[in-house]
Amino acid sequence: MTERRDATTEGKDAMAERRPLRADAQRNRARLLEVAERVFAAKGTSASTEEIAREAGVGVGTVFRHFPTKEALLEAVFVCRLRRLADEADALTSSTDPGTAFFTFFTGVVEQSATKNALAEAGIDVQRVSSEVRAHVVRALGSLLAGAQEAGAVRDDIGVPELLALLIGASRTAEYASEDRAVQARALAIVLDGLRR
Amino acid sequence: MTERRDATTEGKDAMAERRPLRADAQRNRARLLEVAERVFAAKGTSASTEEIAREAGVGVGTVFRHFPTKEALLEAVFVCRLRRLADEADALTSSTDPGTAFFTFFTGVVEQSATKNALAEAGIDVQRVSSEVRAHVVRALGSLLAGAQEAGAVRDDIGVPELLALLIGASRTAEYASEDRAVQARALAIVLDGLRR
């Protein structure tokens, strides 16, 4: 259904061929993404488009002009999150201690996802996301993981797919245990210990 | 809202004070639970009540007579699953090898939840479920875990809360990786290794 209007955040639209958005339109789009992330995290993906529009101080029409479908909005929010994730991984990759970098990253992602919503929620999937972003995520996680493995801090028998699956599961674990920080910490420790050699 | 009609499956209703259900009513109730579990697992909890009624060969009215609310139906399905889980744990507790029993149980639950839906889905929570069932689950898991810990197969610094959180997270991991069995197995192995001493 959504074939042409597939561009997700602002990347391609703004830089290439298509004329840049008007100033107010850019502002609205950014604000919508911001608000949508917060609202979806707080009330789940069933939060209504109208609520997001109201919260962002725009009309529903504006939401649907920027994101032709609710699913497109969800995907855009998800892509944003993925981008940030990949950036964090990138920033840690050059660390002097790859093992610590890896575990810091893992812990950080899980802790963020415990309050914010789970990493991959409601049918949106790293697989289905634009290949550019997916490639970025896979590359960044791959470097971080490889570094930690070479340093002997992480076992050798896993790759990026296993890492992604564990990140998602551990996020769910943390979300479930979010009422008791001690439980949360001990549960996470088990996954981290399992990752070590 | 749902104060009085809170009985979930058939336990209390049938055995105590209230007159037993008519034969057809009992059949319908059981069939509804069965169908609902399958449908919710396949299409998520947003599957409509009408679809479940149709699949079960009854009218919507019948669904709402047995389960006054969609949420009540979801809870009943969930309680069923929890009961089975506790029974499985009970059956394994008397095993001669408590360590193997524990890991068999964990693996079994996770594998079931990978195709069926996640253990605790969509806002229904072990905490909110009738205390009788909750107690059963906690007792059964507690025995299994304690046995494995005494046998030296599982680390000592976790309890039932951590175990529940990990079961839920590992189920999510398995669900995410359900397309690639090898990934699924390696991810699960990491959690299991983390649980060992």
Added chain:
DNA sequence: GTAGAATCGGAGTGATCACTCCGTTAAGAA
């Protein structure tokens, strides 16, 4: 400033869904 296009706002639309109501059916006691 002003023209003209891009963008906005929000009432309106059709679809879907949980839940109700009541006429009909059939279980089960006598």
Added chain:
DNA sequence: TTCTTAACGGAGTGATCACTCCGATTCTAC
């Protein structure tokens, strides 16, 4: 078999939601 009544079926109801449409409002190039 008959009578009572528990249980059933499914059309109907109101609410909600994603999405559309177009007149009103900016923005921006000149």
